[in-house]
Amino acid sequence: MPWASINRIYAKPSNTSSMEVPPSSSSLKAGPALTASADSGGRFELSDHGYGKSAVKLLHVQRDADYHSIREYEVFTELKLHSETAYVVGDNKDVVATDSQKNTVYLLAKKHGVKTPEEFGAVVVSHFLYMYKQVVEARCKVVEYPWERLHAEAPHNHAFVFSPTATRWCQVSQARHEAVTVKSGLSGLRVLKTTQSAFVDFVQDEYTTLTDAAERIFSTVVEAEWIYDNMRTADFDNAWLTVKDAILDKFAGPADIGVYSPSVQHTLYQAEKTVLEKVPEINWIKMTMPNKHYLNIDMSKFPANVTKGDPNHNIYQPIDKPAGLIYAQLRRKPKSHL
The missing domain is CATH 3.10.270.10 (Urate Oxidase;)
Structure with missing residues (x-):
C-alpha cells in the first residue's frame, strides 16, 4: 500500500486532542534536569541513551468473510527521553514503561490494523511522539515472519505455510520535528x-x-x-x-x-x-x-x-x-x- 498519511512525516506534540494529552510530569515544569555532566562535574556525559521493549510478537488476522489474510510480526520499540534523570538520580516520572510500550503495540495493531511492516512501524513511532512530550526520538523495528498462502489445487481461503526463503524487516525512526x-x-x-x-x-x-x-x-x-x-x-x-x-x-x-x-x-x-x-x-x-x-x-x-x-x-x-x-x-x- 502506498504511503498515505502526511501526519506520519512530521510528528509534533498535540495538546488539543482529547485522546493525545501527554501525561503530567513535574520534571517538565521544574527547569533543566540533572545531567550526567552536571553530576560528574563535567567529567562525563551520556552521549547516547534510550530504552524500549524487544521482541513483541503479534499475529494479525484480517477476516473478509471466508477469505482470511495474516501477517505475523516481531516488534521492537525504543524511546529516547529529553532528560537523563532516570539514569542520574533514579527519577522515573518521565519513563513510559516498557510494558506500556508492549501494550501500545497491540492496541495500535487493533485500532489501525497491520498492512506493511513500514506503515505499522510509522504508526508506532508517530504515536509515541504525539502522545508523550518527554519523548524526543522514537524508533521501531519490525521483523515479519514469512507466511505464504497454502495452495491446495487453488489458493486456500484460510490456511498458510511457513516459507522461510528470506526474512523481511524494517526500522522506522523519527526525532521530534524531523522527517x-x-x-x-x-x-x-x-x-x-x-x-x-x-x-x-x-x-x-x-x-x-x-x-x-x-x-x-x-x-x-x-x-x-x-x-x-x-x-x-x-x-x-x-x-x-x-x-x-x-x-x-x-x-x-x-x-x-x-x-x-x-x-x-x-x-x-x-x-x-x-x-x-x-x-x-x-x-x-x-x-x-x-x-x-x-x-x-x-x-x-x-x-x-x-x-x-x-x-x-x-x-x-x-x-x-x-x-x-x-x-x-x-x-x-x-x-x-x-
Whole structure:
C-alpha cells in the first residue's frame, strides 16, 4: 500500500486532542534536569541513551468473510527521553514503561490494523511522539515472519505455510520535528548454483595459493538494506519483492540457460542496479554476499577401483568458515542544481 498519511512525516506534540494529552510530569515544569555532566562535574556525559521493549510478537488476522489474510510480526520499540534523570538520580516520572510500550503495540495493531511492516512501524513511532512530550526520538523495528498462502489445487481461503526463503524487516525512526526515516531490509536469502560461476585473473603473488577457477559452485546468503527517499508514494510490499526478485534474477538468470557470474561483486552490483532502476523511491541500497564455499575433493589420492563410478557424480565439501565477504552500497547521485 502506498504511503498515505502526511501526519506520519512530521510528528509534533498535540495538546488539543482529547485522546493525545501527554501525561503530567513535574520534571517538565521544574527547569533543566540533572545531567550526567552536571553530576560528574563535567567529567562525563551520556552521549547516547534510550530504552524500549524487544521482541513483541503479534499475529494479525484480517477476516473478509471466508477469505482470511495474516501477517505475523516481531516488534521492537525504543524511546529516547529529553532528560537523563532516570539514569542520574533514579527519577522515573518521565519513563513510559516498557510494558506500556508492549501494550501500545497491540492496541495500535487493533485500532489501525497491520498492512506493511513500514506503515505499522510509522504508526508506532508517530504515536509515541504525539502522545508523550518527554519523548524526543522514537524508533521501531519490525521483523515479519514469512507466511505464504497454502495452495491446495487453488489458493486456500484460510490456511498458510511457513516459507522461510528470506526474512523481511524494517526500522522506522523519527526525532521530534524531523522527517521520518524508513530503512527496509532482507536477510537470510541463501542461494546456490552449480555452474556458470568463475573467479579468475585475480592478484597472484607470494601470498597466494588459490588458483583460477573457471568453473565453481556459487553459494551465498544475501543480506540487503535500503532507504526510501519518498515514502508518500512508496509501495513497500512491491519494493521488497522487487529487491528479492532482482537478487534471484541476477544470480540465477533464465531457467534454461542461467546467467554467467564472473565474480560475486559483479552479481551484487547488477542486482543493486536493477533495484534502483525499478524502484525510484529507493535512494540507496546496500547488499552483503558472503561466500559459502563448496570445495572440490581430491579423489586422485584414492585407488581407481574405489573411486570408479558414474562420472556425473560430483562430490564437494561444504566449508562454513572462513568465508569471503563481499559488500557494496549503490546510491543515486545527487542532482545538480546548476
